[in-house]
Amino acid sequence: MEEKKKEENTPFSNQIMMMNPENSFNSTPNSLFNISSSSCQVLEADHHHENQQKGSLGFIDIQDFNTPSSVFDEFLQNLTNPSIPSHSPAAPECSEVVNTPATPNSSSISSSSTEAAAANDDRKKNEDEEELDQEKTKKQLKPKKKNQKRQKEPRFAFMTKSEIDHLDDGYRWRKYGQKAVKNSPFPRSYYRCTSTACGVKKRVERSSEDPSIVVTTYEGTHTHPCPITPRGSFGIIPETAMSAGVGGGGVGGGFTSHFANISQMFHQQPYFHNNNLITPSLSFSTNTTNNNTSTFPPSFQEKRHLYPSTSSVPRDHGLLQDMLPSQLLKEPKDE
């Protein structure tokens, strides 16, 4: 079992897709990024069935990750702020994307993730309180109140092309259920954050269309720092700090930051990586049109040099390269 677990903890591979499957941006098509070695694709995910992709909405070509991050930034901005037209030459179809994930509150979100975070926080508080109440009620008397619809936590989901089902995102999870899903040969696993008073849940399932794709859906926001924190300043970044974009202060930017930023824009969820740590390297400001982000490859390399040089920072785990095929990084990954 444990062996299997460890075995499964091998790096996942070459695609990372992110999506906003639920509700923070109410009743809108959900966006899904498909970031591969050569492209970043936006798909649409079903509102409730995240693994059902409805088609490609946009496409950014990231040739060998040489596409400047500004393109990605713009892409992101377009995604969250449809009012700003895309001029990205690398994303000729992005105008579609731009208009598609239009959400009532997305403009404020894209204008400032701090505001977005604040908004999220407010909303979250209400929802958390309600949810807490409901959970208390539920625990005391089993039958739920009838006309009290269970409030849906905001969700943040992404897809990874991986053999690993349960990606380690730095938080500790306890599995509390597994269900067969209709129209899918693969079961869905339910996890809950083990931290007390943190009601974050996570669903993990494989895409029925592409078994190599794992869909991970986070629900809720962690109310505590990442527990795996042996690494100086990286590990413990309060969510507020993360959401305010003051976390990392200059660990490159680039892809990881983009990734983080996407997460933030959606729900301030920490982004994952394979083995250990969520690295909130938010040198990347809340303004998605910033140009203080570096291009993809340099930031990878930068990170590879930055982290290992610190004695307190374990070598390779917890970094982006763990998530990406070694070919991309032009260095084999040790396991």
Added chain:
DNA sequence: CGGTTTTGACCGGCGC
């Protein structure tokens, strides 16, 4: 022994 996983049962929402 404490924490985690497994798994069948249970419950509520929803569509018909």
Added chain:
DNA sequence: GCGCCGGTCAAAACCG
């Protein structure tokens, strides 16, 4: 009302 389905519970098993 009924059945299907997703989500959760909780006891037992498992593991370090």
